[in-house]
Amino acid sequence: MPTNELLNFVGGAWRRSEASDRAAVRNPATAETLAWVPLTPADEVAAAVEAAANAFPAWRDTPVGDRVQPLFRLKQLLERDIEELARTITLECGKTYAESEGELRRGIENVETAAGMPILMQGTNNEDVARGIDEHLFRQPLGVVAAITPFNFPGMIPLWFLPYAVASGNCFVLKPSERVPMTTQHLVRLCEEAGFPAGVVSLVNGGKAAVDALLDHPLVRAVSFVGSTPIAKYVYARATANGKRAQCQGGAKNPAIVLPDADLDMATRILADSAFGCAGQRCLATSVAITVGEAKDAFTDRIVEDARTRRVGFGLDEGVQMGPVINPESKERIEGLIATGEREGGRLLVDGREGSVDGFTDGWFLHPTVVADADPHGTLARTEVFGPVLTMLHAATLEDAIALANDRAFGNQACLFTSSGAAARAFRHQVRAGNVGINLGVAAPMAYFPFSGWGESFFGDLHAQGRHGVEFYTETKVVIERWPDDWSRRF
Numbered sequence: 001m002p003t004n005e006l007l008n009f010v011g012g013a014w015r016r017s018e019a020s021d022r023a024a025v026r027n028p029a030t031a032e033t034l035a036w037v038p039l040t041p042a043d044e045v046a047a048a049v050e051a052a053a054n055a056f057p058a059w060r061d062t063p064v065g066d067r068v069q070p071l072f073r074l075k076q077l078l079e080r081d082i083e084e085l086a087r088t089i090t091l092e093c094g095k096t097y098a099e100s101e102g103e104l105r106r107g108i109e110n111v112e113t114a115a116g117m118p119i120l121m122q123g124t125n126n127e128d129v130a131r132g133i134d135e136h137l138f139r140q141p142l143g144v145v146a147a148i149t150p151f152n153f154p155g156m157i158p159l160w161f162l163p164y165a166v167a168s169g170n171c172f173v174l175k176p177s178e179r180v181p182m183t184t185q186h187l188v189r190l191c192e193e194a195g196f197p198a199g200v201v202s203l204v205n206g207g208k209a210a211v212d213a214l215l216d217h218p219l220v221r222a223v224s225f226v227g228s229t230p231i232a233k234y235v236y237a238r239a240t241a242n243g244k245r246a247q248c249q250g251g252a253k254n255p256a257i258v259l260p261d262a263d264l265d266m267a268t269r270i271l272a273d274s275a276f277g278c279a280g281q282r283c284l285a286t287s288v289a290i291t292v293g294e295a296k297d298a299f300t301d302r303i304v305e306d307a308r309t310r311r312v313g314f315g316l317d318e319g320v321q322m323g324p325v326i327n328p329e330s331k332e333r334i335e336g337l338i339a340t341g342e343r344e345g346g347r348l349l350v351d352g353r354e355g356s357v358d359g360f361t362d363g364w365f366l367h368p369t370v371v372a373d374a375d376p377h378g379t380l381a382r383t384e385v386f387g388p389v390l391t392m393l394h395a396a397t398l399e400d401a402i403a404l405a406n407d408r409a410f411g412n413q414a415c416l417f418t419s420s421g422a423a424a425r426a427f428r429h430q431v432r433a434g435n436v437g438i439n440l441g442v443a444a445p446m447a448y449f450p451f452s453g454w455g456e457s458f459f460g461d462l463h464a465q466g467r468h469g470v471e472f473y474t475e476t477k478v479v480i481e482r483w484p485d486d487w488s489r490r491f
């Protein structure tokens with residue numbers, strides 16, 4: 001058993017898994033093995049769920065004002081350790097230090113928002129729904145809830161769920177991506193230090209077997225998932241077939257429209273960051289840019305210049321703007337999709353497969369890629385790439401551009417660049433996406449708004465974050481009561 005094997009956190013204690021299989025956690029910039037992660041078997045996952053279930057009755061009965069106190073401490077601890085956490089994210093995930101710190105900031109905002117749980121989970125009531133009869137709605141926690149998270153935001157995405165789940169009175173079991181489990185290990189240590197009682201926050205590392213164990217365990221009442229669309233569909237189907245609530249966020253293929261009246265320098269800067277930032281491994285990355293009318297030439301020249309000059313390298317090095325992709329399989333898949341785009345008639349204005357990074361020959365680097373004249377109905381224009389590849393399409397009018405933007409199964413995000421309020425209004429009304437940006441390239445909602453994917457980007461009803469999170473993790477109880485008057489006259 002390697003000495004740098006990561007641990008599970010079960011019933012308030014750090015435990016070494018008896019797993020027979022483990023996976024290497026590797027630095028995508030160097031291919032160096034950083035740690036080993038156990039692929040926890042079903043019986044150990046069940047033990048974590050059962051320990052969480054044992055903790056539930058006391059946690060549920062803890063007043064909500066007391067339940068949020070560890071969140072105030074967690075916020076301070078996250079601020080204290082933000083540099084170390086950001087370095088860990090860069091080491092295991094590949095993004096730049098600034099991107100790592102940025103995602104932690106968005107995560108912390110969820111801790112802050114959930115600390116308002118005494119107000120967020122308030123119910124409603126009416127006096128005299130009939131003469132002398134009152135009716136109340138209370139929100140009560142579900143019990144044990146689980147979250148399964150992806151590799152691309154190891155600091156932020158667990159915090160889309162954990163603070164809302166526990167502050168509303170649930171016990172929370174987290175199964176992070178096996179590719180980036182080191183950040184989560186640190187995060188859960190901070191939860192321990194923040195003082196959540198044993199069993200309120202648990203961590204099980206692993207892959208498919210651990211996920212299936214959570215989906216099948218009868219004591220898990222709700223499952224939150226973020227990852228690729230095929231797995232999101234699978235998790236949604238299996239969790240709901242087992243009678244659980246599920247909110248499953250999937251992949252994306254995000255379009256952005258550039259109108260001729262846009263500030264093109266601003267549009268280029270923002271869209272280059274959206275397409276190439278985090279090496280394109282954001283579910284809100286712009287993957288298709290649709291120019292309208294004479295925006296085509298001016299925008300193309302600018303984005304090509306940005307793609308050619310973007311500094312690619314190790315995310316902890318000064319001045320680096322883009323890191324590697326997560327693993328060699330991902331690199332190969334992205335290169336394959338670029339080749340497919342070419343076969344479909346696309347012209348490679350910038351070919352990111354050609355670049356290298358001095359001193360990092362073992363890393364899984366790709367440089368930004370821009371493909372023009374791609375087939376709008378082809379594979380490249382419609383498949384999630386999850387890499388630094390921008391496909392350029394063109395339309396004669398805004399209406400045609402919106403039709404092109406809507407011609408895809410995903411609905412995570414759509415953006416528009418314009419100086420026209422009327423165009424912006426038409427776009428936001430007609431576009432089929434749940435997160436919409438106007439003169440913004442990453443339409444990330446703040447913690448107090450729902451992360452609102454549509455179509456193949458989301459399976460479920462209530463989204464992550466804010467009030468949706470509170471509703472997802474609580475069930476409503478409606479109480480109707482009568483206290484006849486003559487009873488009060490007894491005293």
Ligand code: NAD
Binds near residue numbers: 149227232234282386
């Ligand atoms: P992934 O689907 O491969 O893995 C996500 C989680 O599912 C991991 O914890 C993994 O261990 C587990 N998993 C993988 N295969 C499984 C299987 N066969 N059965 C059960 N569980 C399984 O996703 P990823 O590569 O880690 O993340 C990238 C994907 O996540 C992209 O598609 C991206 O668009 C999406 N994403 C979506 C959002 C959103 O909010 N919609 C946010 C971030 C990432």
